[in-house]
Amino acid sequence: MTAEVVTRFAPSPTGYLHLGHVRSALQGWRAARQAGGRFLLRIEDIDPTRCRPEYRAAIEEDLRALGLGWDGPVRVQSGHLPEYRRILDILARRGLLYPCFCTRAEIAREIARSGAAPHPGETGPEGPVYPGTCRRLDPAERARRLSAGEPHALRLDMAAALATLDGRLSYEEQGDGRVCCEPARFGDVVLARKDAPASYHLCVTHDDALQGVTLVTRGEDLRAATDIHRLLQALMGWPEPRYAHHPLLLGPDGKRLAKRDGAKPVRELLRDGLSPREILALAEGTAAGGTAPPA
Numbered sequence: 001m002t003a004e005v006v007t008r009f010a011p012s013p014t015g016y017l018h019l020g021h022v023r024s025a026l027q028g029w030r031a032a033r034q035a036g037g038r039f040l041l042r043i044e045d046i047d048p049t050r051c052r053p054e055y056r057a058a059i060e061e062d063l064r065a066l067g068l069g070w071d072g073p074v075r076v077q078s079g080h081l082p083e084y085r086r087i088l089d090i091l092a093r094r095g096l097l098y099p100c101f102c103t104r105a106e107i108a109r110e111i112a113r114s115g116a117a118p119h120p121g122e123t124g125p126e127g128p129v130y131p132g133t134c135r136r137l138d139p140a141e142r143a144r145r146l147s148a149g150e151p152h153a154l155r156l157d158m159a160a161a162l163a164t165l166d167g168r169l170s171y172e173e174q175g176d177g178r179v180c181c182e183p184a185r186f187g188d189v190v191l192a193r194k195d196a197p198a199s200y201h202l203c204v205t206h207d208d209a210l211q212g213v214t215l216v217t218r219g220e221d222l223r224a225a226t227d228i229h230r231l232l233q234a235l236m237g238w239p240e241p242r243y244a245h246h247p248l249l250l251g252p253d254g255k256r257l258a259k260r261d262g263a264k265p266v267r268e269l270l271r272d273g274l275s276p277r278e279i280l281a282l283a284e285g286t287a288a289g290g291t292a293p294p295a
Helices: 019-034 053-065 077-093 104-114 139-147 158-163 200-210 225-236 266-271 276-285
Strands: 006-009 038-043 097-100 153-156 170-173 177-180 190-192 215-219 242-246
Touching (some): 019 038, 038 077, 077 190, 077 225, 200 225, 266 276
Antiparallel strands (some): 097 153, 170 177
16 A cells, blocks of 8 residues: 655745745645645744744745645644654664763864764764764763753764664655765764754654654755654654655856845745745746746
8 A cells, every 4th residue: 555645845934934844845735635645834943042933923924825735734833842852862862872071163173174074074964074073082071061050952962873773874855866865974963952852854754753744855955854854763663754855946146046135035026926836836847957036
């Protein structure tokens, strides 16, 4: 029996939706509707410094205006923090996490000074690969800094995590077949930050499993992170979804369309007189070599 197709759109409410978001939402919505499945909406608002409730409300309003309705209640990650804490506790009890007291500046200096990073010069989904400084801390020093309440992140001990697995990881990419994963190239990734109770990697894999997502549709820029997500799924015994990474929407300058670069919000396009059908066509038809209209 074929499993039900369950997709999701999971934006962070750090700004208004633009055409790049619409493209991602449309991919998931269409895949679910064509298969008679379910399309879910999840709000990934773990970062309290950047997420705003007004943007969450606008996301829901804009999706409705475009006819991209979702099934069931909206899952808002900030309302489920104890669930993510429980996963961190499980990983910690298995000896797979360690506290990291380094600042970004200290990490950059250590990489430049010693070349001690597992893969010097390589960057992962979150920037330069961590050189493992705090993994090598003396246990007494680590305990002292923790008892003093020193701010810290929690990192996954990549080598220890991989040592628990039998065989190599891979995932099913729509149109490409099985793709081999190499999570070790990203080093000891952060699973909880000083200013956020859990990382994107942990929350997204937990929620996909909890919500029964069977097809993850998202931008090509997140393809590399799939290696980390498959590792977390394997560590926690969570089911493996299929993946479909789509080309990114480009701005007039040829760069990825992004909020921080002033991408025009969907609500402004609607106010300018574009119909929902026209906006969906723009989002779908101007990716991978095409460009979005100028702001």
